[in-house]
Every structure is written in structure tokens, then in C-alpha cells.
Amino acid sequence: MTPSEAIRVAPPVAASGATVADAARIPAAEIPVAEGASCHGGAAQMKSAAAAAGKSEVLDRYATDYPKGPHDQPQSMCPAFGSLRVGLRMRRTATVLSGSACCVYGLTFTSHFYGARRTVGYVPFDSETLVTGKLFEDIREAVFKLADPTNNDAVVVINLCVPTASGVPLDLLPKEINGVRIIGIDVPGFGVPTHAEAKDVLAGAMLRYARNEAERGPVAQPQQGRSARPTVSLVGEMFPVDAVGIGRLLEPLGLAAGPVVPTREWRELYAALDCAAVAMIHPFYVASCREFQAAGRPCVGSAPVGYEGTAAWLESIADACNVPRERLDAARNAILPAIRGALAAAPIDARITLSGYEGSELLVARVLVESGADLRYVGTACGRTRWSDADREWLESKGVTVRYRASLEDDLAAMHEFRPDLAIGTTPVVQKAKELAIPSLYFTNLISARPLMGPAGAGSLSQVINAALRNRERFAKMQSFFEGVGSADNAGVWEQAPAGLRVAGGAA
Numbered sequence: 001m002t003p004s005e006a007i008r009v010a011p012p013v014a015a016s017g018a019t020v021a022d023a024a025r026i027p028a029a030e031i032p033v034a035e036g037a038s039c040h041g042g043a044a045q046m047k048s049a050a051a052a053a054g055k056s057e058v059l060d061r062y063a064t065d066y067p068k069g070p071h072d073q074p075q076s077m078c079p080a081f082g083s084l085r086v087g088l089r090m091r092r093t094a095t096v097l098s099g100s101a102c103c104v105y106g107l108t109f110t111s112h113f114y115g116a117r118r119t120v121g122y123v124p125f126d127s128e129t130l131v132t133g134k135l136f137e138d139i140r141e142a143v144f145k146l147a148d149p150t151n152n153d154a155v156v157v158i159n160l161c162v163p164t165a166s167g168v169p170l171d172l173l174p175k176e177i178n179g180v181r182i183i184g185i186d187v188p189g190f191g192v193p194t195h196a197e198a199k200d201v202l203a204g205a206m207l208r209y210a211r212n213e214a215e216r217g218p219v220a221q222p223q224q225g226r227s228a229r230p231t232v233s234l235v236g237e238m239f240p241v242d243a244v245g246i247g248r249l250l251e252p253l254g255l256a257a258g259p260v261v262p263t264r265e266w267r268e269l270y271a272a273l274d275c276a277a278v279a280m281i282h283p284f285y286v287a288s289c290r291e292f293q294a295a296g297r298p299c300v301g302s303a304p305v306g307y308e309g310t311a312a313w314l315e316s317i318a319d320a321c322n323v324p325r326e327r328l329d330a331a332r333n334a335i336l337p338a339i340r341g342a343l344a345a346a347p348i349d350a351r352i353t354l355s356g357y358e359g360s361e362l363l364v365a366r367v368l369v370e371s372g373a374d375l376r377y378v379g380t381a382c383g384r385t386r387w388s389d390a391d392r393e394w395l396e397s398k399g400v401t402v403r404y405r406a407s408l409e410d411d412l413a414a415m416h417e418f419r420p421d422l423a424i425g426t427t428p429v430v431q432k433a434k435e436l437a438i439p440s441l442y443f444t445n446l447i448s449a450r451p452l453m454g455p456a457g458a459g460s461l462s463q464v465i466n467a468a469l470r471n472r473e474r475f476a477k478m479q480s481f482f483e484g485v486g487s488a489d490n491a492g493v494w495e496q497a498p499a500g501l502r503v504a505g506g507a508a
């Protein structure tokens, strides 16, 4: 399927579950259609429409899980991208969007920009199919078509803003068809503030489904079999080397690294739930954490970053898994000197401001501080949870300002206030820094795509940061060369033909 290809199939013969009539829980005339509203405006209207259409419960849950900050609109990419990415990265999983064509276009584009190499399913709608409940019927038909156990373990349907605001009831889809799990989630921009947190919406829904399956009876083993040692599941997308590195840190404790959540295939969800403890590497996975806790698994915040972070994290993991003290001491003695050495060998001597929307900003900040950087500000678009408390407290004790739900305005104000040697941030922050001739690095592509944990992470940032710092002079030259270009009366309005291009009869 492509975004332009409607899924239109014959209605299933033995369709279990809801129909158009069930979907029309509210008379069509009363459905507050939110068509036309978007993330550029109309959030309040969308929200009240969604509440009136029966989505209050899910919106209330999102408001608790992902409390909003100073801005009530996403300031980065469409949040649904997070859920879409989690679905697309999972093997034998079909992911279908239900939303406005323009939103789906953007989401599909972004997915392929980030190398999805997978089909994005799309069920289109118009005003009529939206208000009559026919859209729900179309989605159901699409789901039946995709529920082929030879190809798929799961089908994920994601309601974007308009279908959520219009109350399209994905909860009325069958929970399973031919053994294929069906998962419907609402991921509106007016309910989920960042794409990071939208990853949690789908990861949490999948863990819940898998937990219920495991509670009902035996489930599939991991492909590679079960670990002989108790495992620690790792929550948060991370650089692949980091998962391997964490495994090495756990080994002397008598533990092994479990699956990374979001997982890459369905059966890994069971293995993730079957752990001794959960490492909340990325602290915003609130719904996922709820499922682990419902399965009786202790969760541990922070991550093994830098010397002090790794020392504290090993201790927390040892506590959660009842590892004897002498074993913990042996593990720390084995690893910490190597981290100290790696940090000392790759120092950073610069004033830095840091911001991003991946949710790992505080961890990066710790490594920077331990590398010697004069870090003044960390802004994260994600909300505050208890799983990053240790990192926040540690950073604040070093004089770093930590801002959760940081807006672009907060990040820019910090850059103006602290005049850093290097600004690490999102695209608009980097853009602004370049205008000011401040060397800058894009967090998502250049910082979060490097190892961060344990000895591999210590010192890995310094290479890219020190290279960027060496550009300062070049930036200053460019700034003086382009001074004034593109602003005020040099903003591109040509009042005369360029010199040398005059032709007979007038200007060319």
C-alpha cells in the first residue's frame, strides 16, 4: 500500500465485533466533526470534540502520563511519528494510519526519510465517511485484509488528530483476527506532546496486550532461547552498541541484558516482561513502565553514563535484583577505572547549551559534564518523570539549569543568555546558532546517534564536539562575509536588474 492507495476490500464474511451501527455511538448529526483543524490551530476545538465523541478517558490518561508544558502544541514533528516508527520497525507488523491526507503525507515522508523501507498503510476518509461511521467500517475492512498470520503477527491502527477528535472507535475493532493481534491507538497532537512520548503509547499498548496473553497461558520463547541469567530489560531506543555495552556491564553482576523496548518483534515483548528488573533508560516511557509494574517488575531510573552515573546505576540495578554487595563491588572495580580513563583521555573544554526532543538529553548532559564541559543549560521537550530524577538532581548539583517541556523559546533564550562556544539542539536552534556564528550540532542526527553508555560512551562525544568547536573561526568568517544578507532591505526584493543583465527594451 502507499498513502495514495485506499484500502478498499469486500466486507469480511465472518466479521466479528463492531459494525457501522456500533461505531455510530453518537447520532451522526451530533458528532462534532473536527475536519479542517490541524496542529497549527484549533487544539481546544479538537479536544472538546474528542471529549464529546467519547475519547475523554484516553485523553485524561494522556494528560496524566504526558502532562503538557508551557506550550500546548507540539513544537517538533507530528507526535504520531513516534508510534508509526515503533510499528514500522517491528517485524511482521502492519501499521496503518487513519487521518487527514496531509498529515499522512508528512508522516510517510518522514518515515522514509528515516529509512523505514516498509509500507505505511492508510485508510482515507472524507466528511461523509467520517460522520456516518463508514470510516470505522473501512478501517475494519483494512484490518481484516491485513490480518494474515502468514505475514503478520500484529496489525496496528493509529488514529491521527481528526479521527480521534471525531471519536472513531478503534477500541471496537476485534482484538484478534486469525491469530493476528489488532491494536488500535489514538495519537492526536492535542493529546500527546512529543513524538518520543508517542513511542510509549504504542510500546505500552503492545506490552499490555502481551502481558494479558502471558497471563492467559504459555507464550512463544525468544528466537534465541531464554538467557541462563536473570535479565534486565532496557526501555528506550538506543544506539545498538549501547545495548551490547550494557550487557557487558551487567555480566559481572550475574545478570544479562534483556530485550530493548520498543521491541523489534512480537515475541520479544514476552521476553521483556519476563525480566528481573527494568532499566528505564529513557524516562518518558510511562505507559510501558505501568505494564512492567503490573507484571511485578521493579523499574530503575537513570542509565550507566559517565563514571558517577554508571557507579550509581550499577548499585540501583544490584538493589533491584538482590545482587550481593561483594559482587557489586567487583563489578564496579572492573569497569569504573576504564570509564574514568576514557573520560580523561577525551576532554571537552567549552561552554555548551544542550536541548532536544529525544528524551535522552539529561543522559548526554551528564557525559558532557564529566568530560569537563561547562554545561549551562539542558532543555528537553519531554515531561518530567521520576525516572530522570537522579540525573536532574546530579546536573543541578553541578549548576546546570534543567528544563523539562522546554519550548523553542526557552532553548533560544538560554543560547542568548549563556553565549555558548557550542549549541547542541533541534533544527531551529541550530539554525539560529549559525546566524549568530556559534558552532552547533543537531542533537538527533549527531549526538543521539553515538554510543553513550559505559566505557564506549565515555569520550565518544568529545570527537564530534571538539571537531565542531574548531569551526568557530570559519563561522565568524562566514558571518562577516554574509553580514546583512537576507535581512531588512536585503531580504531579496530586487528593485533594479542586476548589473550587466540589461538588455534592449528594458531589464531582463
Ligand code: SF4
Pocket (backbone or CB within 6 Å): 037, 038, 039, 040, 074, 078, 079, 080, 099, 100, 103, 106, 160, 161, 162, 188, 189, 190
Ligand atoms: S496528525 Fe500530526 S500533522 Fe496532523 S494535525 Fe495532528 S499533530 Fe498535526
